Amino acid sequence: MISEKEDQIIHMIYDAVLNQQWKRVLSHIATDMNADFGLISFLDQLKPSASFTFCYNSSKSIAKAMDSMEVKLLNKQAHGDLMQFHGIGNATLIDWLPYSSYAEDSPEKRLYDLTIKPSGIRFGNVITLEYEPYCCGFAGIYRKTNCPPFTKQDCSKLENFGLHLRRALQIYRQLTLIKKQAQDCYALLNHLNIAVIVVNSQYQLIYSNHIAQEILQSSHILGLDTNNRLKTSKRQQNELNQMIRSVFKGPSIQHIGGTMMLYKQPDEPLLQLSITPFIQNHTLNYLNSLSDQAVIFITKAKQLYQLSTDYLIKTYNLSLREIQVCELFINGFNLDEICEQLKITKNTLHTYFRNIYIKTSLNSQAELLYLLIKTSIHFEHIPSKIQNE
Structure with a gap:
């Protein structure tokens, strides 16, 4: 009683x-x-x-x-x-x-x-x-x-x-x-058909959409440590930390962000991470207020990004060959591997990249990576109501 x-x-x-x-x-x-x-x-x-x-x-x-x-x-x-x-x-x-x-x-x-x-x-x-x-x-x-x-x-x-x-x-x-x-600047990210994580300058997770949450809860190679920072296997932790750190060092270093594979075994990639800063001039409207944050897109290793060819042609006038270069780049191929895949020389590849930068008005690989991720088919399933709000 x-x-x-x-x-x-x-x-x-x-x-x-x-x-x-x-x-x-x-x-x-x-x-x-x-x-x-x-x-x-x-x-x-x-x-x-x-x-x-x-x-x-x-x-x-x-x-x-x-x-x-x-x-x-x-x-x-x-x-x-x-x-x-x-x-x-x-x-x-x-x-x-x-x-x-x-x-x-x-x-x-x-x-x-x-x-x-x-x-x-x-x-x-x-x-x-x-x-x-x-x-x-x-x-x-x-x-x-x-x-x-x-x-x-x-x-x-x-x-x-x-x-x-x-x-x-x-x-x-x-x-x-x-x-x-209703007020969240990350609301749009909840509608993407791809896993998204946002970390701050202390490398702590401050946002993850529902797909990323499922990965973090079930994955054996990617999770959170006691400080709410991303953790992976010991042999790959340093590479992950360096790639995230590069986002916050900005123009002072040659390469900002990038892509990396997370492996269960040396020959068994499970997840691909694409790491890039939020870029004010090319970011989604909902993210314009963000600064000092890095975004990490996660896909399964065998799930390749596919770019929206029609959109890239209509918006940036990219050629089909330039789009092929972009698609290999976004999926983690390095310069040598892109040359090998397309049977071209490095000089020709540099020419393609120079033309791509001119047509998209971009200046770095980080900016290009972010733009390409936004224009992959994973980003074409956002409800129009959300896009127009």
Whole structure:
């Protein structure tokens, strides 16, 4: 039998789906359970814009730290095993004091130094609301050092609130995603029939469309590390890092971005990555506001890009031979391989590229790569309504 106060809090939880008064919900839960601090946190590594944090009774600096991607990832690293062990909907009691003696570079110690120590809290009563490989959410209430620890009875009460929090937050997340999609500068990328990832200048994933998310969740050769950066096999990680890094160095280096194959075995390519910066003059309208970001297009190794021949002829007056050169280039063939495929000399190939640059008003391989990816047949399935908005 729940008390009248608990019943009121449950009603507040569902009201917060629309009025977004999650801090008020946390304040009532914390007060009802004699806690000093309350927190709801949700992390989505594949779609960071869908992550959120709500804090009660914390300073602005602590609230900002709690909402950072760094702290969310540290929380997942430090408590992921605990979340999986106890399962969704079950409360866990935590004593933060031992975290102060962990190794300096451990996620527990870094989390302690960034949030626990400055806030003066020690005891936590935390419930897992969701947990998947790249996604987790939890709610917690906390007490300071001079307070008694939480009890099993406190766990039962939080689990009752947690049941309703989980249901309400699922609805809230769906509504939030719908609203964000209407304003999202990446909305167009959701309609492409090709996997797309966007990373920032720290090489962290900040966007992935649904096709890329499926690849990251199922692939054994491409995923995310604990800092939300792309990771692959040890023998190819350095090449991937260098190619992404080249995007942010800009004109100071000879080659910006490019294509690379990811291999399961040396003779068994599985995925092809095409890496390029967002280019202001040639990018899609929805992406004009983006800067300091790199886009990575992913295809299966045997799935070659096919260019829209009619479009390239009508728009840029490219010859069929020039389009052949472009199609080999976009599929990762180097200069020698293109010459071999087309039975031409390097001088002839350089002439083709010079003419292509003139006709398209481009100046670099990175610009050409981005233009060609946009004009591949994968990009011809975007609903006209989206294109014209």
